[in-house]
């Protein structure tokens with residue numbers, strides 16, 4: 001562990017909020033709140049980091065705290081600034097504005113090798129002319145380590161990634177998953193306190209990818225290493241993370257644990273990006289006296305919903321409901337519609353049923369794969385959902 005700069009050590013009360021979005025995210029399992037000894041600094045802290053490439057702003061006023069042992073994922077579309085953020089933390093890019101702290105120490109002006117960071121790059125590449133052993137030993141050699149200590153360290157991580165006995169092979173003699181593990185071992189060998197991983201599983205097929213997700217997460221937990229992980233795969237983010245930071249156009253839109261981000265997205269963008277969702281463009285038709293409002297979809301279907309801040313007749317908003325929360329032809333639901341089945345798609349573990357409301361607006365319904373014969377194309381059905389399963393977002 002690097003020494004803590006006492007002048008800057010601070011308790012939770014003085015800490016910057018992880019982001020302004022976090023304060024409103026309803027993050028119920030906020031790991032920043034009291035879960036750690038008061039004087040223990042964040043493993044990584046970004047304070048108001050902005051980065052511009054010329055006139056283009058790639059990161060805009062990003063603040064984030066990652067606690068010791070925490071696994072935080074940056075999730076966002078291509079170009080949203082994920083790699084830029086990792087490179088700034090690693091010291092490979094100097095931000096236009098803002099400060100970076102690692103273990104409480106201001107490292108904003110420190111070079112990469114003084115930051116105590118391991119980095120697995122996007123499109124990681126092993127050195128093809130070096131053996132597995134020498135690939136892993138490389139970060140130690142450039143730090144002038146050699147002899148028995150180097151041998152011991154490399155063998156320790158080789159054992160950790162289950163590749164003991166593979167030390168003499170070259171990268172081309174390894175499978176994709178094995179190469180990926182060597183890349184992780186190379187980042188871990190000098191025992192950094194923070195591990196940064198940029199789409200490390202991007203090149204792997206789905207099955208191996210799922211296997212490696214579990215392995216990587218286990219390794220991270222066993223070593224109790226703090227990790228910032230980048231992916232644009234929402235399922236990967238949901239499976240692996242303690243918290244997910246959803247990014248868009250250089251900003252963190254929401255940060256929270258996977259359940260909170262999935263169940264309580266702060267905007268229709270997050271609802272749509274994390275998981276799939278049915279989104280309806282609506283207007284407020286009438287504000288009712290009982291704390292509810294009557295909305296009207298673009299196709300003039302009425303939906304009753306709880307009122308929201310800034311509500312007014314005519315106000316535009318979005319209603320979001322996930323396909324797995326839409327019920328079809330069963331039991332009573334609070335909000336129900338007549339619909340016609342347009343398409344039934346068997347996806348294996350689930351069946352995707354596309355229904356059209358009388359307005360022509362489409363609604364996706366997802367049921368378990370073993371209910372494949374529940375409905376057929378052309379069936380007239382009733383579909384609906386409960387108010388608690390619906391998100392309502394005022395249009396910006």
Ligand SMILES: Nc1ncnc2c1ncn2[C@@H]1O[C@H](COP(=O)(O)OP(=O)(O)OP(=O)(O)O)[C@@H](O)[C@H]1O
Pocket residue numbers: 053056058076077078079080081082083084085122232
């Ligand atoms: N060296 C550079 N010069 C100019 N613009 C850059 C540079 N590096 C990145 N950018 C731009 O900054 C934005 C953020 O890039 P970044 O690599 O951080 O995205 P990303 O979220 O990692 O995307 P991906 O998922 O495709 O890897 C992009 O619009 C990119 O074109």
Ligand SMILES: [Mg+2]
Pocket residue numbers: 082083084122198
């Ligand atoms: Mg990237």
